[in-house]
Amino acid sequence: MPGEDYxxxxxxxxxxxxxxxxxxxxxxxxxxxxxxxxxxxxxxxxHFGPLxxxxxxxxxxxxxxxxxxxxxxxxxxxTLMNILFGHYVADEGTVETFGKPLPPGDPRAALDAGIGxxxxxxxxxxxxxxxxxxxxxxxxxxxxxxxxxAARRRIEQLSADFGLAVDPAATVSTLxxxxxxxxEILKALYREARxxxxxxxxxxxxxxxxxxxxxxxxxxxxxxxxxxxxSHKLHEVMAVSDRVLxxxxxxxxxxxxxxxxxxxxxxxxMVGQEVKPAEVSPVKLGxxxxxxxxxxxxPYNGAGLDNVSLTLTAGEITGLAGVAGNGQAVLxxxxxxxxxxxxxxxxxxxxxxxxxxxxxxLAHGVGRIPEDRHAIGSIGDMSVTxxxxxxxxxxxxxxxxxxxxxxxxxxxxxxxxxxxxxKCPSPEARIRLLSGGNMQKLILGRALxxxxxxxxxxxPTRGLDVGAVAYxxxxxxxxxxxxxxxxLISEDLEEVLALSDRIIVMSKGRxxxxxxxxxxxxxxxxxxxxxxxxxxxxxxx
Amino acid sequence: MRLEPKPAxxxxxxxxxxxxxxxxxxxxxxxxxxxxxxxxxxxxxxVAKGAAGSQFALLETLTRATPLIFTGLAIAVAFRAKLWxxxxxxxxYIGGVVTVVLGTGALPLPSAILIPVIMxxxxxxxxxxxxxxxxxxxxxxxxxxxxxxxxxxxxLLFVSMLLxxxxxxxxxxxxxxxxxxxxxxxxxxxxxxxxLHYGFVIALVSAVLVWVVMKKTVLGYEMRAVGHNPEGARxxxxxxxxxxxxxxxxxxxxxxxxxxxxxxxxxxxxxxxLSPGYGYTGIVVAMLAMLNPLGVIASAIFVAGIxxxxxxxxxxxxxxxxxxxVMVATSLLTMVVAILLTRFRIRWR
Numbered sequence: 026m027p028g029e030d031y032x033x034x035x036x037x038x039x040x041x042x043x044x045x046x047x048x049x050x051x052x053x054x055x056x057x058x059x060x061x062x063x064x065x066x067x068x069x070x071x072h073f074g075p076l077x078x079x080x081x082x083x084x085x086x087x088x089x090x091x092x093x094x095x096x097x098x099x100x101x102x103x104t105l106m107n108i109l110f111g112h113y114v115a116d117e118g119t120v121e122t123f124g125k126p127l128p129p130g131d132p133r134a135a136l137d138a139g140i141g142x143x144x145x146x147x148x149x150x151x152x153x154x155x156x157x158x159x160x161x162x163x164x165x166x167x168x169x170x171x172x173x174x175a176a177r178r179r180i181e182q183l184s185a186d187f188g189l190a191v192d193p194a195a196t197v198s199t200l201x202x203x204x205x206x207x208x209e210i211l212k213a214l215y216r217e218a219r220x221x222x223x224x225x226x227x228x229x230x231x232x233x234x235x236x237x238x239x240x241x242x243x244x245x246x247x248x249x250x251x252x253x254x255x256s257h258k259l260h261e262v263m264a265v266s267d268r269v270l271x272x273x274x275x276x277x278x279x280x281x282x283x284x285x286x287x288x289x290x291x292x293x294x295m296v297g298q299e300v301k302p303a304e305v306s307p308v309k310l311g312x313x314x315x316x317x318x319x320x321x322x323x324p325y326n327g328a329g330l331d332n333v334s335l336t337l338t339a340g341e342i343t344g345l346a347g348v349a350g351n352g353q354a355v356l357x358x359x360x361x362x363x364x365x366x367x368x369x370x371x372x373x374x375x376x377x378x379x380x381x382x383x384x385x386x387l388a389h390g391v392g393r394i395p396e397d398r399h400a401i402g403s404i405g406d407m408s409v410t411x412x413x414x415x416x417x418x419x420x421x422x423x424x425x426x427x428x429x430x431x432x433x434x435x436x437x438x439x440x441x442x443x444x445x446x447x448k449c450p451s452p453e454a455r456i457r458l459l460s461g462g463n464m465q466k467l468i469l470g471r472a473l474x475x476x477x478x479x480x481x482x483x484x485p486t487r488g489l490d491v492g493a494v495a496y497x498x499x500x501x502x503x504x505x506x507x508x509x510x511x512x513l514i515s516e517d518l519e520e521v522l523a524l525s526d527r528i529i530v531m532s533k534g535r536x537x538x539x540x541x542x543x544x545x546x547x548x549x550x551x552x553x554x555x556x557x558x559x560x561x562x563x564x565x566x
Numbered sequence: 567m568r569l570e571p572k573p574a575x576x577x578x579x580x581x582x583x584x585x586x587x588x589x590x591x592x593x594x595x596x597x598x599x600x601x602x603x604x605x606x607x608x609x610x611x612x613v614a615k616g617a618a619g620s621q622f623a624l625l626e627t628l629t630r631a632t633p634l635i636f637t638g639l640a641i642a643v644a645f646r647a648k649l650w651x652x653x654x655x656x657x658x659y660i661g662g663v664v665t666v667v668l669g670t671g672a673l674p675l676p677s678a679i680l681i682p683v684i685m686x687x688x689x690x691x692x693x694x695x696x697x698x699x700x701x702x703x704x705x706x707x708x709x710x711x712x713x714x715x716x717x718x719x720x721x722l723l724f725v726s727m728l729l730x731x732x733x734x735x736x737x738x739x740x741x742x743x744x745x746x747x748x749x750x751x752x753x754x755x756x757x758x759x760x761x762l763h764y765g766f767v768i769a770l771v772s773a774v775l776v777w778v779v780m781k782k783t784v785l786g787y788e789m790r791a792v793g794h795n796p797e798g799a800r801x802x803x804x805x806x807x808x809x810x811x812x813x814x815x816x817x818x819x820x821x822x823x824x825x826x827x828x829x830x831x832x833x834x835x836x837x838x839x840l841s842p843g844y845g846y847t848g849i850v851v852a853m854l855a856m857l858n859p860l861g862v863i864a865s866a867i868f869v870a871g872i873x874x875x876x877x878x879x880x881x882x883x884x885x886x887x888x889x890x891x892v893m894v895a896t897s898l899l900t901m902v903v904a905i906l907l908t909r910f911r912i913r914w915r
Contacts, residue, residue, distance in 0.1 A: 114913070130913055361801065362803075363800060363801055382803070383800065383801060383802065383803035384803040384805075386803075387803050393801075395801060400795075400797055400798065401797050401798050401801045402798065402801070403795075403798060404791050404794045404795040404798045404799065405794070405795065406794045406795075407790065407791060407794055411787065411790075411791070415791065415798075415799075415802035415803075415804070416802045416803060418784060418787060419784060424784050427783050427784050427785065428782050428783050428784070429782060429783060429784055429787055431782075
């Protein structure tokens, strides 16, 4: 099992609870407290029009310390990090690194000061090699010759030192998501980053990759690096950080030593009230609503479907677990109507649907929550109103004789904004300006408002914070209570376990046999996710 | 240097920036005027006077603006859906061809019937001309910039062939020109004895109609959605290819009306110099108007005014009228920069 070799020497020597325990690795002069200071933010404020993204935020980061930055969507985490990295200029306040002021609005100065950032969405050139990506921009354009051998030796040294295994000669497009993240970290280390910012680093990782990342982080802090870890997953924050800072509506609302707090308190700080886990009522099974029979498709964002049969039943949430790229994307696209099967049939309420498209899917009562809210789920440069009517603009409610009824559309947008508690300046605002959580709430409202009989929720909470996640879960459970047949596709196993009445694991384009709630252990599901299914048992590693 | 997005600009800034762009244009073109040995102020005064300083000048400017409104609208519609129609010139000429084919006596109808019939046929011809590239784009992914641009040359040679052959006026003393359209097929003049004709009114009405289509109708909504995010549009069930086809039909039809209006309202017959590049200038007009159909009216009059004014100025100040091309081109560049500045803040370093 990949997850069980925790007993690596480094991991046992370095425990995270006592800060003194890791100072031996980098002895630092303790003559002055400020010399131990890696980063100091003093009263940082940033406003976008009426929106206060950051309001007088101050904190210190010590050498060799991991702080976690927690906060809901739109709480101001990303804005704050963008100020730190020089993408934005703060309206007020200063940043100091290692005792020196950091010039605002200058990413190069931030790099020179030793700040490295690993973005949530990787910033790698896919068609170039790992080494080229890492050294990109570190050498003068005027130099005639690049010392590739030396660069390669340094990369290999860094890889070995910090457990960041990746082949420097590999092309980035061939790498897995986890490997790409390692390249991003190597890129920062190659530039001698002393402060590493990780923005939602585990959102795209499998559990095993997450463990590997945490081992790397421990090695880094042992070398005296300081880390800012942005996450919304509380158990990870608890596992990896020394100190937790909680942001809410642009303000720093709490600062806790990780050892003296718990998940419940942090969650409450984050949303401003206690979060109750979703309560699941007993299933009231209805009729089968959507039936896929022996469906195959070509590959699309990962594996294609290979002879897949699936039945979604009214009143039930079917959870689809699996490691990214095993065919979930194409299954979601298929049910959403943007892909057609090459083989097999799709039936809704007992009748086969021949002409399958987004429109027929909508007409047959499929509510769709797509995986990618920016690229597919919304049209960023159009207004909130224009986006929320997008699936139904031809209905008599919103148009007559080819003319749109903007009044009705505006009322509908206002209703969704109120019902789903969306924070946005006005229905006329471009949807691009909304935070991820608010955008997702609008997409949820658009999909759920017509009371769809079948709901496709593909990674519905990816990148969302605790409050928004709980909200999405509640809405899905309410829809289940109304008798909708729901397919929940998620890479977050906890989410699948919490919500699903029936769990299916997807691996290499095929589905496992379903198991009911609590029937399979996490370990058994993990084995299925890794491709060790009972039916075709092959004992490859 | 970096660009940082700004929140939505205020109305004042939206109005102020185009004016600043025009001021910058004048300053930049002053350099060339000085190089030509003339005083910038007097040259600009002469241009303004030549464009709008008298009833004659103003009517001439509006006459010249008429085809630009049509081609500008054609481009604005197409670009909004990110259909890059560079072929308005060809569509304009096809409009001219259909006008003389139907308007030189083939259909003996009264004016009230004949003119609408010709307009419908003209629009259909322009629409079909752009449909080809649109089908190639949606079916096979062929770049419409290339196909529409190259079609301009093909159509111009085709028109040349017609004017040397079947459409050649037997009484034309051997010139490559068509017969005159009959009186019933002519658009009347707006003012007796002046060149401004009802084509200008049709252009204004078209602009308003296009504005209504873009703002108020399902079609306009689909076109904008497809232009902003085709993948997203497809996901929500908008028929992307069909919307692009409709865009192509509308755009091609509008551009062809420019040819109809020039032949039927102004020239009377078809020649190879029907358009001094109205199809290409339409791109400038549409961009200056930020693809807003009503803005197209203003920007077409602005561009036409510079051309008309520069002609008058060059007679008086001996600065070549090419300065008009420079002014229009520079104003496009400054306008693009102005639009950029309303949406982004520039950070040096």
